[in-house]
Amino acid sequence: VVTLPRERPDRLYQRDRMPDPVFTPDELLFRRYLRNQWVDGKFASTGFSLKEPCSVNRSKYSEPADVLVNEEGQYEGMGVLSFAVGNIPATLTQNGNAFDFFPKHTPETINYAHSEVWATLPQDRDNHTEPNSAIRKLFRAKLSQHVSVRIEAQL
Amino acid sequence: MPVLEAPAIALTDFNAQDMVVDKYSRANSFGDSQRWLYAPEFADIHKEKYKRELFLRSKFQLIRDQLGEVTTLRQNWDSYNAEPPNRQAQNLAEQVLTSLETNSIAPSRLVPSAEGGVAFCFVESNRYADIECLNTGEILAVIYEGNNDPTVWQVAAQNQALQETVERIRGHIAA
Numbered sequence: 001v002v003t004l005p006r007e008r009p010d011r012l013y014q015r016d017r018m019p020d021p022v023f024t025p026d027e028l029l030f031r032r033y034l035r036n037q038w039v040d041g042k043f044a045s046t047g048f049s050l051k052e053p054c055s056v057n058r059s060k061y062s063e064p065a066d067v068l069v070n071e072e073g074q075y076e077g078m079g080v081l082s083f084a085v086g087n088i089p090a091t092l093t094q095n096g097n098a099f100d101f102f103p104k105h106t107p108e109t110i111n112y113a114h115s116e117v118w119a120t121l122p123q124d125r126d127n128h129t130e131p132n133s134a135i136r137k138l139f140r141a142k143l144s145q146h147v148s149v150r151i152e153a154q155l
Numbered sequence: 156m157p158v159l160e161a162p163a164i165a166l167t168d169f170n171a172q173d174m175v176v177d178k179y180s181r182a183n184s185f186g187d188s189q190r191w192l193y194a195p196e197f198a199d200i201h202k203e204k205y206k207r208e209l210f211l212r213s214k215f216q217l218i219r220d221q222l223g224e225v226t227t228l229r230q231n232w233d234s235y236n237a238e239p240p241n242r243q244a245q246n247l248a249e250q251v252l253t254s255l256e257t258n259s260i261a262p263s264r265l266v267p268s269a270e271g272g273v274a275f276c277f278v279e280s281n282r283y284a285d286i287e288c289l290n291t292g293e294i295l296a297v298i299y300e301g302n303n304d305p306t307v308w309q310v311a312a313q314n315q316a317l318q319e320t321v322e323r324i325r326g327h328i329a330a
Contacts, residue, residue, distance in 0.1 A: 032234050039264045040278035045297060045305075046287055047233075049269035055235055075234060134307055136270070137287070137295045141305035 008069050011061065014112040019105040020060070025086030028059035029103060029115065030067045032078045035153040043081065045144040050136040053116035053128045058105065062113035064150035079153025087146035088117060092135050098122055099131045101139060214261040215252070218275070221265040222248055225273055238271035238290060247288035247312055248273045254317040260325050277328050284324045286310065296320050298327040 031054075037047035048054060057067045064082065068075040088101050099119050108114045118128045119139070131139070228239040240248070248265075255262065255275065262275035271290035277283070284298040294312055299305035310320045 034233060036264070036266055037233075039266065039276040042276075042278050042283050044264075044266045044274065044276050044285065045283075046266055046268040046270070046272075046274040046276075046285060049235065049237060051270055052236070078234065133270075133289065133291070133293050133295060134309060137297055138305060138307045141297045141299060141307065145299065145302050145305075 006069070006071055006073055008071070008110060009063075009066060012066055012069065012111050012113060014107045014109050017107065017112055019107055021105060023058070023060075023085045023103050023105075025084065027085045028082040029056040029085065029117070030059065030062065030064050030080050030082050030150060031056045032067050032075055033081045033153055034078060034155055038149075038153075043144045043147040045137070045141040048140040048143055050117075050119055050139055051130055053104070053106075053118050056103070056115050056117060057111065057113040058103070058115045060113070062111075066111075066113060068151070077153065077155035079149060080151040081147045082150050083143060083146045083148070087143065089139060089142045091122075092131075092138055092142075094132070094135050094138070097132070097135070099129070099135055099139075100125065211256075211259055211261050215256055218252065218262055218265050222252070222273065225265065225267040228267055232267065233269050235269065237267070237269045240267060240271065240273045240288075241290040243292050244268075244272040244288045244290045247292070247294055248275075250312060251275060251286055251288060251294070251317060254314065254321050258318070258321045258325070260321055260328075277324055279328045282328055282330070284327055286320060286324070296324065298324060300327075 033043070033047055037044050059082070064080040067080055068078060085103055088103065090102070091098055091100050093099075098121075100122050101117060101119050103115050104118050105115050116128075119131050120127060121129050130136075222245070225240055226245055230236070230238060232239060252275070263278045264276050266274050266276055268274050268287055268289065272288050274285045274287040276285045281301045282298075283300075284296070286294065286296045288294050292312075294310040295307060296310050297305050297307045308320075310316050
């Protein structure tokens with residue numbers, strides 16, 4: 001059982017730091033999960049959503065437990081999983097439609113490590129564009145193949 | 156010498172082998188002069204079939220229970236603003252479940268979808284498959300083994316298409 005600090009670690013405050021666009025392929029990205037999203041030792045691909053940019057914390061500026069930090073204890077019992085930046089499929093194509101995928105550092109005032117996995121059209125990498133459901137499904141399946149548990153969920 | 160015929164097994168009865176013995180006893184008690192040969196191989200076959208049917212029935216009941224549970228989820232159930240399954244996704248899930256039951260292929264688990272909806276997951280060793288019923292009314296399926304490239308396809312909410320998907324998943328999981 002992991003005891004979670006409700007107090008926000010100092011490393012999470014942004015202060016005057018700017019976004020850091022450099023991600024190395026071996027950098028880990030952390031995300032919360034629930035126990036029922038694992039099925040017989042495999043993370044169900046349905047545990048990810050790409051309708052909006054996929055919210056994560058980057059390991060360069062945080063620890064796994066940091067995604068569970070909440071002053072009201074809102075995330076108590078949830079687990080933490082990780083995947084590497086290099087496991088994000090760079091491009092997926094279906095019926096001639098191509099989408100690029102990449103992590104983007106999107107710091108928040110109280111969570112400098114906050115990042116998002118974006119899907120964009122190759123000609124417009126400044127805006128997340130929701131891919132069609134089949135490409136999203138493929139992306140979610142590919143990503144779920146590389147998920148590891150960092151903190152086991154109790155819920 | 157007649158061989159005791161294999162009994163039709165009702166799911167409400169508990170022990171197939173007992174039924175065979177009962178029938179044998181009854182036959183003799185009615186003064187049947189013929190000598191009956193007890194054929195345990197029939198009993199074993201039917202016992203296995205019975206146990207399989209019993210297992211599937213309890214497994215499908217569990218899946219139905221899980222379907223009932225996920226319909227009580229609230230907005231933001233995953234802490235990333237996921238929608239709970241809506242009525243459309245639940246109706247599609249019922250349709251898929253009927254097809255799975257008809258084909259006697261039980262999912263490992265039913266899970267809520269972070270994209271809004273529910274999914275039937277199948278895991279056997281390093282093989283994975285799921286059928287996802289989305290709030291948008293779409294049904295999507297995926298299969299993969301280990302870290303090999305997944306295969307994704309859309310499924311029409313029609314019996315024939317569901318049947319084909321169930322067969323494809325059965326083939327993948329049992330391969």
